Amino acid sequence: MDSEFSTAWRRLSGESLLFPVIGHPVAQVRAPLVFNDLFARAGIAAVSFGLALPPERVVETCRALLASSSVGGLLVTVPYKKVLCAAADRLGADARVAGSLNALRRGPDGTFEGDLFDGTGFVRGLHAAGHLPAGRNILLLGAGGAGAAIAAKLGAAGAALVKVFDPQAGSAETLAARLREHYPGTGFRVEAAPDAQGCDIVINASPLGLRPEDPLPLDPARLAPGTLVCDIIMKPATTALLRAAQERGLPVHRGGAMLDHQVPAYLEFFGFADLARRVETGSGQVTLRPAAAAP
Structure with a gap:
């Protein structure tokens, strides 16, 4: 683990934001590696991780997670992309058309919003x-x-x-x-x-x-x-x-x-618009431009 990662992990505290990836299983998910690298390099006290949930009460569990001020949002993977539409009070246009979602957040009014970036x-x-x-x-x-x-x-x-x-x-x-x-x-x-x-x-x-x-x-x-x-x-x-x-x-x-090229959309959805503008994808990896170089 390089110094940026070490510094980022030491920075995590009770004020840090959590971004679980909800699925069953989650061993295959790659999103935490990408997002934790970006959070570390940008100096953001946040962490993403896989969270395996059984199907029983998964909608209620996710709504409870979203109600927590410690949770910045949920990423959603198999097999819950369709099921968890029921956890959202509102769906974005892409989620409505496809009938599925892969991201959930708590809106400013406290309601839960879902959208789809796959x-x-x-x-x-x-x-x-x-x-x-x-x-x-x-x-x-x-x-x-x-x-x-x-x-x-x-x-x-x-x-x-x-x-x-x-x-x-x-x-x-x-x-x-x-x-x-x-x-x-x-x-x-x-x-x-x-x-x-x-x-x-x-x-x-x-x-x-x-x-x-x-x-x-x-x-x-x-x-x-x-x-x-x-x-x-x-x-x-x-x-x-x-x-x-x-x-x-x-x-x-x-x-x-597919993940690399939806990272900016995820970040903007979760409230990191400035970070999203600094993201570059290419050569099979996600990189971050210096803040001064972002358009």
């Missing part, structure tokens, strides 16, 4: 890597919280067709119907199987790949040459799906980019 981070990450979804045919695996967010932003980015596969077909149908209303220029089609025929981009937004024993969400051997294979799982950085795609010479896009 889709923004994912599409910004694609753009930064030179992959433009506009006009493309895309297979999306998973219609959960993150998948819903990504599907919505793909529509906003002008994708030609988004084919959605989820073992829970009802969830996929509900999502597709809602997105057709908001993004009529994009075709949203529910698939009965993970069929990537005719697709330029494949995105795994399902939990498959979190555990070593998980099966592949689809067979990369059936993908056309040049198909971009994306995975939103952040740990491991190179999932079994991405490794199999690389072995077949296919381009890949790792999950860490």
Whole structure:
């Protein structure tokens, strides 16, 4: 741990702000590493950490956490991105469209606000890597919280067709119907199987790949040459799906980019607008410009 981290941890006190990442499990979450580094470098007395909560009473527990003046906000990961919409008194536009959230905060009036940044981070990450979804045919695996967010932003980015596969077909149908209303220029089609025929981009937004024993969400051997294979799982950085795609010479896009490119939106949501303007993303890492250099 470098001197900045050591100084930051010594600075933590009863006045420090807490930013738990709510999920079950949380061993895979990368957000605390990113945010704690930024807090330390900016001299902010705050800390982020994973907090595993069982599903029983998770909504009530999160509302109790948000009521505490010690909690600056909650980050939300699997499997609670849809469930915890019930913890919010108000939802931002992206959260309403997707029907899920990944951040909660206490507003100035004491009510709880939720919003969603996964889709923004994912599409910004694609753009930064030179992959433009506009006009493309895309297979999306998973219609959960993150998948819903990504599907919505793909529509906003002008994708030609988004084919959605989820073992829970009802969830996929509900999502597709809602997105057709908001993004009529994009075709949203529910698939009965993970069929990537005719697709330029494949995105795994399902939990498959979190555990070593998980099966592949689809067979990369059936993908056309040049198909971009994306995975939103952040740990491991190179999932079994991405490794199999690389072995077949296919381009890949790792999950860490989604978090990196939504960090500024998270920070602004939690009240750190000045810090958000200093954040730079690129080369697979999040860095901080000196305060004087921020625009």
